[in-house]
Amino acid sequence: MIVQIGGSAVRGLEAAGRFGRFLADTGRALPDVGTWGRLLIVQMRRVGVDSLPVVVFIAAFTGVVLALQASYTFTGTVPLYIVGTVVGKTMMLELGPVLSGLALAGRVGASVAAELGTMKVTEQVDALETLAYDPYSYLVIPRVLAGTLMVPLVVAVGVAVGIVTGWLASLGLLDLSTPEFVKGLQFLYRFKDTWYGLVKSASFGCTITLVGCVVGLNTRGGAEGVGRSTTQAVVYSAVLLLVLDAFWAMVLL
Amino acid sequence: MIRFADVYKGFGDKQVLTGFSLEIRDGETMVIIGYSGSGKSVAIKHIVGLLRPDEGEVYVDDRAISELDRAGLTEVRRDIGFVFQFAALFDSMTVFDNVALGLRRRDVPDDEIAARVSEALALVDLTGTDDRMPAELSGGMRKRVGIARAIALRPRYILYDEPTTGLDPVTSAIMDRLMVRTREHLGVTGVVVTHDMRSAYTVGDRIAMLYEGAIRQVGTVDEIRATDDPVVRQFIEGRPE
Ligand SMILES: Nc1ncnc2c1ncn2[C@@H]1O[C@H](COP(=O)(O)OP(=O)(O)OP(=O)(O)O)[C@@H](O)[C@H]1O
Ligand SMILES: [Mg+2]
Numbered sequence: 001m002i003v004q005i006g007g008s009a010v011r012g013l014e015a016a017g018r019f020g021r022f023l024a025d026t027g028r029a030l031p032d033v034g035t036w037g038r039l040l041i042v043q044m045r046r047v048g049v050d051s052l053p054v055v056v057f058i059a060a061f062t063g064v065v066l067a068l069q070a071s072y073t074f075t076g077t078v079p080l081y082i083v084g085t086v087v088g089k090t091m092m093l094e095l096g097p098v099l100s101g102l103a104l105a106g107r108v109g110a111s112v113a114a115e116l117g118t119m120k121v122t123e124q125v126d127a128l129e130t131l132a133y134d135p136y137s138y139l140v141i142p143r144v145l146a147g148t149l150m151v152p153l154v155v156a157v158g159v160a161v162g163i164v165t166g167w168l169a170s171l172g173l174l175d176l177s178t179p180e181f182v183k184g185l186q187f188l189y190r191f192k193d194t195w196y197g198l199v200k201s202a203s204f205g206c207t208i209t210l211v212g213c214v215v216g217l218n219t220r221g222g223a224e225g226v227g228r229s230t231t232q233a234v235v236y237s238a239v240l241l242l243v244l245d246a247f248w249a250m251v252l253l
Numbered sequence: 254m255i256r257f258a259d260v261y262k263g264f265g266d267k268q269v270l271t272g273f274s275l276e277i278r279d280g281e282t283m284v285i286i287g288y289s290g291s292g293k294s295v296a297i298k299h300i301v302g303l304l305r306p307d308e309g310e311v312y313v314d315d316r317a318i319s320e321l322d323r324a325g326l327t328e329v330r331r332d333i334g335f336v337f338q339f340a341a342l343f344d345s346m347t348v349f350d351n352v353a354l355g356l357r358r359r360d361v362p363d364d365e366i367a368a369r370v371s372e373a374l375a376l377v378d379l380t381g382t383d384d385r386m387p388a389e390l391s392g393g394m395r396k397r398v399g400i401a402r403a404i405a406l407r408p409r410y411i412l413y414d415e416p417t418t419g420l421d422p423v424t425s426a427i428m429d430r431l432m433v434r435t436r437e438h439l440g441v442t443g444v445v446v447t448h449d450m451r452s453a454y455t456v457g458d459r460i461a462m463l464y465e466g467a468i469r470q471v472g473t474v475d476e477i478r479a480t481d482d483p484v485v486r487q488f489i490e491g492r493p494e
Contacts, residue, residue: 028323118344119343122339122341122344123337123339123341124341124342124343124344126298126303126337126341127335127337127341127342127343128343129301129302129303129330130301130303130330130333130334130335131330131354131355131358131402131406132327132330132331132355132358132359133354133358134323134327
């Protein structure tokens with residue numbers, strides 16, 4: 001029992017140490033703009049293309065559901081334009097970033113882990129090193145920066161889509177007019193709603209790609225190892241995302 | 254000069270190298286032979302710092318590899334071409350880009366890169382495959398691209414990890430000739446890991462046998478052919494008992 005706890009504590013510390021070293025190596029590679037600059041554009045396009053359809057799809061449905069649930073909850077108690085407020089606030093503050101983040105953990109995180117994991121087990125990462133490239137500036141930085149920059153953009157599009165579908169649902173399925181919905185959107189709106197959601201999304205994008213890189217580059221043992229890494233990357237980043245979500249709520253709100 | 258000084262290396266409980274010492278002189282081609290799983294690949298990965306010794310040291314031109322930081326290691330790696338056992342081609346890149354990648358890192362101008370890539374591909378008999386992806390190549394072709402990637406850099410040292418394994422006899426012979434030519438024309442110092450004895454006799458100036466974590470015997474091709482060490486005899490004659 002004690003041995004078991006001790007064992008997992010040691011493993012946990014080791015993992016933390018590996019992660020710390022990983023961050024340090026990544027930081028050290030940052031000045032090497034010549035290497036990662038060109039690759040960043042490629043990765044940004046990839047993250048964007050990979051994630052936009054998923055995020056828009058999720059946001060579109062979320063917007064409709066939010067409008068209907070808000071109307072169900074508030075009918076007969078508060079003025080119904082509050083539906084606009086609920087849709088806008090919830091999309092921006094929570095559901096836009098978090099639902100997208102979780103979906104992207106499965107989409108982007110898994111693909112990063114699988115790609116780097118395959119490169120690792122087929123010695124492509126070693127080959128890069130022998131060609132005098134630093135895998136951190138060649139592989140890690142472009143992916144992590146692309147995630148950090150593109151995820152907020154994609155989430156912003158998702159939030160906009162969710163608000164539009166929420167508005168359409170209010171018009172079509174509820175007895176709400178456009179001016180009322182817009183009034184609701186503006187009611188209680190603060191600029192912080194916007195930047196809070198975007199900062200959160202950026203941190204999610206960073207986490208997803210970073211976890212994908214760490215797990216991918218630590219892959220061992222052939223195709224099976226790559227499969228294991230892919231699953232691990234999704235699970236770890238999903239858990240971290242939820243922790244981070246709570247963290248931002250405590251720190252920034 | 255590359256020198257292994259009493260290197261120990263293990264993974265977990267498994268000791269792979271136990272007191273491995275070997276000196277590779279400038280201009281020679283050293284062939285390292287040994288059983289599958291004896292640690293040949295592990296040994297040569299120490300030369301480029303892909304692995305670090307648990308104990309002992311590896312010197313390249315008197316630079317102690319395990320004491321170098323990343324910048325120092327990059328310097329050493331610029332002098333060394335490494336041909337991986339399973340080619341390790343970048344599968345998201347064309348053949349051309351695979352061969353060109355190392356040159357780009359060395360700030361070679363674009364037109365010279367193009368010239369050197371086609372020269373290297375011609376040397377390994379792969380002219381015209383520039384735009385193919387690695388997945389479209391046969392195993393032997395991938396291996397040759399791996400060799401082209403190393404020689405395009407015109408390094409001072411080339412490390413070949415089983416360059417002829419899995420190739421047909423004629424292509425193997427072509428590879429052997431290529432390695433000999435590379436040494437003669439470019440004055441490259443070579444380390445060739447193999448268990449193909451015909452290839453070992455053709456390309457090697459000296460042959461070293463890795464056995465149970467250390468060098469069992471090292472000598473010229475003639476010395477090894479005439480050895481009376483039973484372990485080495487058995488290996489080079491390929492006798493089951
Ligand atoms: N990164 C690693 N982690 C754990 N064990 C390893 C690692 N690399 C090599 N080994 C082990 O070290 C031993 C030697 O491996 P190595 O690849 O050097 O053999 P080899 O002599 O090159 O064999 P072959 O001729 O089949 O290529 C093997 O038992 C292998 O399992
Ligand atoms: Mg090997």
